[in-house]
Amino acid sequence: MTEAIIHTHAAADHFDAHHGPEKGFKRWLFTTNHKDIGTLYLLFSLVMLFIGGLMALVIRAELFEPGKVLIDPEFFNQMTTMHGLIMVFGVIMPAMAGLANWMIPLMIGAPDMALPRLNNWSFWLLPFAFCLLMSTLIMSGPAPDFGWTFYAPLSTTYGPKSTDFFIFSVHMMGASSIMAALNIVVTIFNMRAPGMTWGKLPLFVWSWLVTGFLLLAVMPVLAGCVTMMLMDRHFHTSFFNAAGGGDPLLFQHVFWFFGHPEVYILILPGFGIISEVVSTFSRKRLFGYKFMVAATVLIAFIGLIVWMHHMFTTGAPITAQLYFMYATMLVAIPTGIKIFNWLATLFKGSITFETPMLFALGFLVMFTIGGFSGVMLSLVPADYQYRDSYFVVAHFHYVLVSGSLFAIFAAIYYWLPKWTGRMYSERLGQIHFWLSVIGMNLAFLPMHFLGLAGMPRRIPDYPLQFTDFNQLCTIGAFIFGMAQLVFLYIILKECVSHTKPDVSNQVWEGAKGLEWTLPSPPPYHTFETAPIVP
Amino acid sequence: MHHRILRLILFFTSALFVLTAYAESELNMPVGGTILSEEIYKLHMAGFYVCCGIGVVVFGVLIYSLIRFRKSKGAQAAHFHEHLGVEIIWTTIPFLILVALAIPATIVLGHIHNTDKSALTLKITGYQWKWKYEYLDQGISFFSVLSTTQDQINNKAKKSEWYLLEVDHEAVVPINTKIKLLITADDVIHSWWVPALGVKQDAIPGYINENWIYVTKPGTYRGQCGELCGLNHGFMPIVVKAVPQAEFDQWVKNHHPGNSFTPLQPALNPLTGDALLALGKAQYEKNCVMCHQANGAGLPPSFPALKKSRIVTGAPDAAIAFVLSGVPGTAMQAFGEQLDDQNIAAIMTYIRSAWGNSDLVKQQKYSTVIQPKDVAKVRQGSKP
Structure with missing residues (x-):
């Protein structure tokens, strides 16, 4: 780093690449370039x-109609399980990791990630992990069918044979995440350009730093959890088997000790993205930078000590329930700080509504709604009624779809012109946004009502009085699905287009x-000489 | 362009309102018919109104900013970017609101945990995929199984009013009595959930969880299993009938062991083959069809086929013993505890006759017909 300080090149002048990328598939298979790996992740x-x-x-x-419509219950359970696993581990986490790979070195003025070969490995584990997982769909016997939360003993004593494939693919995903997190944390600590002090670090980088630590804290716990499953299934241990002196609730404690921080892992980088986007399109500095950073750290810390709020109906003692209720309610305070600071950033700004901003505003509104149902869920007696109903399904889709996923969309529209040098079609972007908002709300808002009226989650068929809202949900889901085809078109057009770069x-x-x-x-290699941050 | 989008939004929001009005009664959590369910409902509404209040403020400021500070309307960005005072305000006020919510939540939670002074104890055990009710003080115990037919589920018959919310034997409880619920499970985790009774309590193998109900309004209360428990998680409803004390006493009298009816009463009279087949088909559709399927092909390898099965078509005693004691660690339960000799004999007769199994049975010179006394003999032999 001291050497870098001596150089005084302005970064923008220095983009004569020493060597370009390799040609063909080798470029992607062997790449150690953070931009290539970021693209692969995305x-x-x-x-x-x-x-x-x-x-x-x-x-x-x-679920469009009561009665069997398309598939039998066995396949339905496989679909809910796979949908959850894929969306959490295969979509949101890799997308956030891809954005981190692309943007963190550019934002902190580093030439690349600190550990480029590890970076290659952490990506290339993923396709294999998911092939392993999805191969269970074409095996004889059911694929994993116990929900993405895979509670024992349904997944151990009663699990299908394919559970072992699931266990190993979770191990691979976990290893991938741990290495990616390690890499990001090390990069942020060691590769910042001179003058890029902690107080100047962009919010996206800050939030990924905190996320990295969260991942390092809880991913090994998940690995331990699935290893105990493996031992129970094949080595006659009884970690989770009550008949053998084990404890099915131990599974839930271990799983949710990972699982709750996991939801913050999915959303914290999104908070960072929204902070960047809202500030840019308000043409105003982010309000309350220090409080935003502190709130991120606080959310992560509290996130580590509230796991049992997923287990309020398991017969926990009242003292434990009270502690976890109060601690859970506290999460609302730093989250509130974030929302209020974004509002203050918008206030007296000079606002325009390009697609990234639209998605950020959509996030702001609908993530807040998801936060409201979160506060309601923290109230233990009410949680007895909400737990494992469609109310919970509505809650986590509001924070994950209109939260994390919308943040990712915002980030992609925001940085895509930087990555490709070409502006996406603003008109198509806006169509994508509005269709997504309509589809998303139509799909998930009625789920609140279904849950309150008593519809349990993960059921393949339902009593007649739930029909109307379910049909609405299905229509909304299909609108949302169609909207993503617009997104696909926009992305593909950007990727294959050979027109000259047209943005500054x-x-x-x-x-x-x-x-x-x-x-x-940007050229293939950037910031080979560190820029000086004033 | 903008007008088109606006019209689209208008269309969808109005569609939403129309449908909402149509299904008005199902929008919210039921007030329910117990002391606890009413308390929970009030807490839920308190939480909801607080969220609405905060929502009005947050979305009000947001909408105001988006309209007032648009660049297209010539807004210039201000330069302020921090203020300790407002940060303290929007940390403190939410904190106070949360404290205000936590107080009633704590009180109601205390009530839920107070199972003292109950007059009746009902033990509930979750099985894949049925519930067992045991009235510990009255010595009554029975299984409660979905009574919706497969034809309704497969759209071959008109769905009944309480499609998927009806059972063969309801749990009957007296009103105005504090009833302690002891909830556990035999295989995987289930959850006993009846919204209008204000109870959702996980049924976990190796644990006995407590909750209680004090029903104030007589009526039929319906719910479903709340925790994913395998293939037929959506097909194990809960029906609780709350009746006045006198009616409950009468029900207890009718159901007392040794009186006119208990579900486990052995019926040993021999039946004709046709009668066994007819009863067997009905019982098969109630107890077996969800896993082994109507065509006997099962869902292998989790749920083996009965068609051409060596066990089913083999020696009668071995086949009966298999059904009586089940396979531990699978959904194949010990049906000896759940069905009487007559029903098991009927089911055995049916599965040994159907799907071409009868040929295999006859090739081995066995009889397809199994009589209740055959089952009783095996049952006696298996007792230590």
């Missing part, structure tokens, strides 16, 4: 979005940060 996530989305549509089609370095009028000092698209 494309992988895009493919998985459509696979997981298709499964969601199968689920919704089956700056791209967006209000954008600030090192990434906007580089050409669009």
Whole structure:
């Protein structure tokens, strides 16, 4: 780093690449370039979005009417399980990792990630992990059919044979995530350009730093959890088997010790993205930077100590329930700080409504709604009624679809012109946004009512009084699905187009940060000489 | 362009309102018919109104900003970017609101945990995919199984009013009595959930969880299993009938062991082959069809085929013993505890005759017909 300080090149002047990428598939297989790996992550996530989305549509089609519509209950359970696993581990996490790969070195003025070969490995584990997981769909006997939460003993003593494939693919995903997190944390600690102090670090980088630590804290716990499953299934241990002196609730404690921080892993980078986008399109500095950073750290910390709020109906003692209720309610405070600071950033700004901003505003409204149902869920007595009903399904889709996924859309529209050097079609972007908003609300808003009226989640068929709302949900889901075809078209058009770059370095009028000092698209190697941040 | 989008939004929101009005009664959590369900409902509404209040403020400021500070209307960005005072305000006020919500939640939670002074104890056990009710003080115990037919599920018959919410034997409870519920499971985790009774409690193998009900309004309360428990998670409803004390006493009298009816009463009278087949088909459709399927092909390898099965078509005693004691660690339960000799004999007769199995049975010089006394003999032999 000291050497870098001596150099005084302005970063933008220095993009004569020493060597370009390799040609053909070798470029992608052997790449150690953060931009290539970022692209791989994002494309992988895009493919998985459509696979997981298709499964969601199968689920919704089956639920269009009471009675058997398309598939039998056995396949239905496989679909809900796969949909959950794919969306969480195959779409949101890789997309966030892809954005981190692309943007963190550009935002902190680093030439690449700190551990480029590890970076290659952490990506290339993923396609194999998911092939392993999805291969169970074409095996004889059911694929994993116990929900993405795979509670024991349904997944151990009673699990299908394919559970072992599931266990190993979770191990691979976990290894991939741990390495990616390690890489990101090390990069942020060691590769910042001179002058890029902690107080100047962009919010996206901050939130990924915190996310990285969360991943390092809980991914090994998940690995332990599935290893205990494997031991129970094949080595005659009884970690989770009550008949052998084990404890089915131990499974839930271990799983949710991973699972709750996991939801913050999915949303925290999104908070970072929204902070960047809202500030850019308000043409105003982010309000309350220090509080935003502190709130991120606080959310992550509280997120580690509230896992049992997923287990309020398991017969927990009242003292444990009270502690976890109070701690869970506390999450609302730093989250509130974030929402209020974004509002204050918008206030007295100079606002325009390009597609990234639309998705950020959609996030702001609908994530807040998801936050409201979150507060309601924290109230233990009411949670008795909400738990494992469609109310919970509505809640987590509001925070994951209109939260994490909308944040990813915002990020992609925001940085895509920087990556490709070409502006996407604003008109198509807006169509994508509005169709997504309509589809998303039509699909998930009625689920609140279904849950309150008593519809349990994960049922392949339902009593007659739930028909109306379910039909609405299905229509909404299909609209949302169609909307993503528009997105696919926009992305593919950008990727295959060979027209000349048509955007400036700056791209967006209000954008600030090192990434906007580089050409669009940036050369293969950037910041080989560290920029000096004033 | 903008007008078209606006019209689209208008269309969908109005569609939403029309449908909402149509299904008005199912929009919200039921107030329910117990002391607890009413308390929970009030807490739920308190939480909802607080969220609405905060929503009005947050979305109000948001909408105001988006309209007032548009660049297209010439808005210039201000330069402020921090203010300690407002940060403290929007940390403190939410904190106080949360404290205000936590207080009633804590009180109601205390009530839920207070199972003292109950007058009746009902033990509930979840099985794949049925519930067992045991009235510990009255010595009554029975299984409660979905009574919706396969034809309704497969759209071959008109669906009844309580499609998927009806059972063969309802749990009957007296009103105005505090009833303690002891909830557990035999195989995987289930959850006993009746919204209008204000109870959702997980049924976990190796644990006995407590909850209680005090029903104030007589009537029939319906619910479903709340925790994914395998293939037929959606097909194990709960029906609780709350009746006045006198009616409950009468029900207890009718159901007392040794009186006119208990589900496990052995019926040993021999039946004709046709009668056994008819009863067997009905019982098969109630107890077996969800896993082994109507055509006997099962869903292998989790749920083996009965068609051409060596066990089914083999020696009668071995086949009966298999059904009586089940296979531990699978959904194949010990049906000896759930069905009487006559029903098991009928089911055995049916599965040994159907799907071409009768040929295989006859080739081995066995009889397809199994009589209740055959089952009783095996049952006696298996007792230690």
